[in-house]
Amino acid sequence: MVVFVGAGPGAEDLITVRGQRLLKEADIIVYAGSLVNPALLEVRKDSCDVYNSACMTLEEVLEVLIQGARTGKNVVRLHTGDPCLYGAVKEQMDALAKEGIPYEACPGVSSFCGAASALGAEYTLPGVSQSVVITRMAGRTPVPEQESIRGFAAHKATMVIFLSTGMLPQLQEELLAGGYEKDTPAAIVYKATWPDEKVCRCTVETLARTAEREGITRTALIVAGNVLDGRYERSELYNPAFSTGFRKATDGGRDHE
Ligand code: SAH
Numbered sequence: 001m002v003v004f005v006g007a008g009p010g011a012e013d014l015i016t017v018r019g020q021r022l023l024k025e026a027d028i029i030v031y032a033g034s035l036v037n038p039a040l041l042e043v044r045k046d047s048c049d050v051y052n053s054a055c056m057t058l059e060e061v062l063e064v065l066i067q068g069a070r071t072g073k074n075v076v077r078l079h080t081g082d083p084c085l086y087g088a089v090k091e092q093m094d095a096l097a098k099e100g101i102p103y104e105a106c107p108g109v110s111s112f113c114g115a116a117s118a119l120g121a122e123y124t125l126p127g128v129s130q131s132v133v134i135t136r137m138a139g140r141t142p143v144p145e146q147e148s149i150r151g152f153a154a155h156k157a158t159m160v161i162f163l164s165t166g167m168l169p170q171l172q173e174e175l176l177a178g179g180y181e182k183d184t185p186a187a188i189v190y191k192a193t194w195p196d197e198k199v200c201r202c203t204v205e206t207l208a209r210t211a212e213r214e215g216i217t218r219t220a221l222i223v224a225g226n227v228l229d230g231r232y233e234r235s236e237l238y239n240p241a242f243s244t245g246f247r248k249a250t251d252g253g254r255d256h257e
Helices: 017-025 038-043 059-070 090-098 112-118 147-155 165-178 202-214
Strands: 002-006 028-031 049-052 073-081 102-105 132-136 158-162 183-191 196-202 219-224
Touching: 002 017, 002 059, 002 090, 017 038, 017 073, 017 219, 028 038, 028 059, 049 090, 049 102, 059 073, 059 090, 090 102, 112 196, 112 219, 132 147, 132 202, 147 158, 147 165, 165 202, 165 219, 183 202, 196 202
Parallel strands: 002 073, 002 102, 028 049, 028 073, 132 158
Antiparallel strands: 158 219, 183 196, 183 219
């Protein structure tokens, strides 16, 4: 069995309980060494074989996963954040399926959630934005034409942009071209939840300048949107005048038999 495990955004105690148990039981761990905190591996058995996929091709990774699973070993493929975002897991899953090897996935805390905690932000604020766009700039991996930053920016929803820290002049231009105001609040969150985390608040217009000033070129998320502004309407969920499935209006939250 191969399990694709989300390692979380960085801090070694931000993996799930299940993910850590799988690491403890693993005979083989293949981890994404470019972004996974190696401290996570400390719980492994002495006999566990560890591979760093940063130095391997897909074929080499598959060889380790397939041979391990065929010889009855517990194999963990450890990906940063949650494996479902920019994890290149589907191609591994499909290759395993083709070989008849069973696999599962164990979710993790994505870095976009780590960034929200670093910012003390809620991405969905009443009267401001109720949607989050997770996207990236086209790089060596292309992005479909209909998913341009400019197109998404026109919605003025909250945007969290992955894998784009090296392209901030173009990113800010696209965000502005799409319709964000120049002074729309933005932030660069470098290594969210790691000990050397850095949070730089700025505006859409000053993203590139801010990253340059702070020397940030990678391992960062860009967040843009008025949810970073601090102005919003109170939630209906906890409004005394609003009934929910758990609470009648004006009840004050007291528990009744
Ligand atoms: N599956 C991962 C994303 C992998 S893509 C997840 O769910 O988070 C790699 C990109 O994620 C990086 O280029 C960076 O944009 C972002 N990233 C990963 N970890 C990060 C962290 N701790 N802080 C900020 N950005 C991070």
